[in-house]
Amino acid sequence: MARNPQLNSHGELIHLLSIEGLPKAVLTQILDTAGTFLSVNDRDVKKVPLLRGKSVFNLFFENSTRTRTTFEIAAKRLSADVINLDIQRSSTAKGESLLDTIANLSAMHADMFVVRHGESGAPYLIAQHCAPHVHVVNAGDGRHAHPTQGLLDMYTIRHYKRDFSELTVAIVGDIVHSRVARSDIHGLAILGVPEIRAVGPKTLVPGDLAQMGVRVCHDMAEGIRGADVIIMLRLQNERMSGAMLPSAGEFFKCYGLTPDKLALAKPDAIVMHPGPINRGVEIESSVADGRHSVILPQVTFGIAVRMAVMSTIAGNQA
Amino acid sequence: MTQLQLDAEALYAELRHGVRGLLQPDAALVGIWSGGAWLAERLQRDLALPGAHGVISSTLHRDDFAERGLAGGTAATQLPFAIDGRPIVLIDDVLYTGRTIRAVINELYDFGRPASVTLAVLVDRGGRELPIAASFAAARVTLPRNQRLALARDPAGLFTFAVEELA
Numbered sequence A: 001m002a003r004n005p006q007l008n009s010h011g012e013l014i015h016l017l018s019i020e021g022l023p024k025a026v027l028t029q030i031l032d033t034a035g036t037f038l039s040v041n042d043r044d045v046k047k048v049p050l051l052r053g054k055s056v057f058n059l060f061f062e063n064s065t066r067t068r069t070t071f072e073i074a075a076k077r078l079s080a081d082v083i084n085l086d087i088q089r090s091s092t093a094k095g096e097s098l099l100d101t102i103a104n105l106s107a108m109h110a111d112m113f114v115v116r117h118g119e120s121g122a123p124y125l126i127a128q129h130c131a132p133h134v135h136v137v138n139a140g141d142g143r144h145a146h147p148t149q150g151l152l153d154m155y156t157i158r159h160y161k162r163d164f165s166e167l168t169v170a171i172v173g174d175i176v177h178s179r180v181a182r183s184d185i186h187g188l189a190i191l192g193v194p195e196i197r198a199v200g201p202k203t204l205v206p207g208d209l210a211q212m213g214v215r216v217c218h219d220m221a222e223g224i225r226g227a228d229v230i231i232m233l234r235l236q237n238e239r240m241s242g243a244m245l246p247s248a249g250e251f252f253k254c255y256g257l258t259p260d261k262l263a264l265a266k267p268d269a270i271v272m273h274p275g276p277i278n279r280g281v282e283i284e285s286s287v288a289d290g291r292h293s294v295i296l297p298q299v300t301f302g303i304a305v306r307m308a309v310m311s312t313i314a315g316n317q318a
Numbered sequence B: 001m002t003q004l005q006l007d008a009e010a011l012y013a014e015l016r017h018g019v020r021g022l023l024q025p026d027a028a029l030v031g032i033w034s035g036g037a038w039l040a041e042r043l044q045r046d047l048a049l050p051g052a053h054g055v056i057s058s059t060l061h062r063d064d065f066a067e068r069g070l071a072g073g074t075a076a077t078q079l080p081f082a083i084d085g086r087p088i089v090l091i092d093d094v095l096y097t098g099r100t101i102r103a104v105i106n107e108l109y110d111f112g113r114p115a116s117v118t119l120a121v122l123v124d125r126g127g128r129e130l131p132i133a134a135s136f137a138a139a140r141v142t143l144p145r146n147q148r149l150a151l152a153r154d155p156a157g158l159f160t161f162a163v164e165e166l167a
Helices: A025-043 A065-077 A098-107 A122-129 A147-161 A179-190 A208-212 A220-224 A248-255 A295-314 B008-022 B035-046 B098-110
Strands: A053-060 A081-085 A112-117 A135-141 A168-172 A195-199 A215-217 A229-234 A270-272 B028-032 B054-056 B087-095 B116-124 B136-140 B147-155 B159-165
Touching: A025 A147, A025 A179, A025 A295, A053 A065, A053 A098, A065 A081, A065 A112, A065 A135, A065 A295, A081 B159, A098 A112, A098 A122, A112 A122, A135 A147, A135 A248, A135 A270, A147 A179, A147 A270, A147 A295, A168 A179, A168 A208, A168 A220, A179 A195, A179 A208, A195 A220, A195 B136, A208 A215, A208 B116, A215 A220, A270 A295, B008 B035, B008 B087, B008 B116, B008 B136, B028 B035, B028 B098, B035 B054, B035 B087, B035 B116, B035 B147, B054 B098, B087 B098, B087 B147, B098 B116
Parallel strands: A053 A081, A053 A112, A112 A135, A168 A195, A168 A229, A195 A215, A229 A270, B028 B054, B028 B087, B087 B116, B116 B136
Antiparallel strands: B147 B159
16 A cells, blocks of 8 residues: 555654544644643743744745734744745746746755645645655645644644544534535544534535545534534635525525524534634624634644644654 | 662652752752653652742753654643742753753743752763753763663652663
C-alpha cells in the first residue's frame, strides 16, 4: 500500500493535507500540543523560539482574512518570519503555473507553505513537488479538506466535553460544499465519536455520507435532538450554482438554529460555527451570542492548534 | 562493569537539607519536568513552604528541536505565582550537559524577571557542555555517555534511581 504522503517512514507528520487517513495517535498528539501552546497566551512574552529563522509563506489563492490571519499569528508566536502573498493579484494572474510559483518561492528559501486553493488537491501537488525540507499545510482546498479547522473543532469539543466516546455530534447546513464538514467527519470518526449526524436539505447533504458511518437527517428536529455538539455551517452562496435552495429565508425557517430548535439538544450542548457567521441565515443572533455558543473560543483555540500543527511538522524530517 | 548504586531516598534527604540552606525569604521552588517536578512537590511539603511549587518544561526552548521535534513530550509550564522580583530555586533530578537548564532559564524569563535563579539537583553527573553549575548537588558521579540515570517515583511517593543503557 502506498504510504500516506503526509507521514514519513517513521509514521510522523511532515505535511498536514487532510485529516483523512491519519492515525488517532497523531491527532491526539496535536491536540495535546495545542494545549501547551494555549498557555503561551498567558505569558509576558507571547512567543516561543521553535521556528526561529524559518520562513513561512502564506499562499492564499482564495480569499480568507480570518484563516490567513490566524496562521500568521500562529507562525509569529513560533518566531517564524511570515510572508503573505496576495497570489490572486500577482503571478497567477500573469499566467504562471502553480508549480512554477512554488519553485520560485522555494528559491527564496521558504521552509513552509500554508496553502489555500480553490482546486481540491492543490496542496498535495505542492507537497509532492517541493524540496524535502519544505513542509506544506493545507489551509483549505476546494470542497475537499480544511484540516486545521477540523482539528480546532476537535480541540474545542475535547475542551468542553473531555471525551469523544459517548458524544452525539450534529453538523448542520450546507454540507455538500463544505470542506469543514468533511474534515470534521473524518476527525470525529477517527477520535471515536459514536453518532455523527449530517443535517440539511437533500440538495445540500450528499447521499454517500451514510457510507462514512454518518446518519443523514433531512429533518432538523430529528437531527439535533439529544445532540451534545451542534456544528453550524455557513451557507456558501459563492459556491452555489443553480437552484439548490428556494431562498435563504426558507433555509432559515427549516434549518436555521433558533432557541426553540436548540432546546431539543442536550441542556449542556455546545454550538460551534467555523465562521464567518451569517446572522439570520443559518443561526439566530441570540444563539450565536448565547450561553451555548463557543464560536469565539474556537477562534482562540485555532491559533494554538495551528501553532501545534506547524511546530509538529517542522520538527519531523521527510 | 559494576553497576552504580544510588540510594535516591538518602540523596533526597541530602537535597532537602541543601535546599533549606539555599532558601532566601520569599524564594519559590520550581521543579523541572518531570523528575524535578516530583522533587519540588515533595520539597514544598517537607519544608512546609507556603503556597504551591512551580513546574517548568524545557520543551519550547530546546536547542535540539530541529533534530528531535516535539517528541520529548508536551508538558506545559505551570507557574502558579508571579516570578517578578522573586528568588527562584530550580530543582532537577540529574544535571548533565546543562542544555536543559539553559532552555529552562529562557522559559522562565518568558514569564518575567526573577530576582535570582539558583539550581539544586539530586545528582551532578558531569559532562557539562555549557558554563552552568548547581549551587547544591546531593551527589557527584561520573557515568559513561551511553548510560542514563532515570528517577522513578512509586505510588507511595518514594524515589528510586535506575541506570539505563542507551542503544
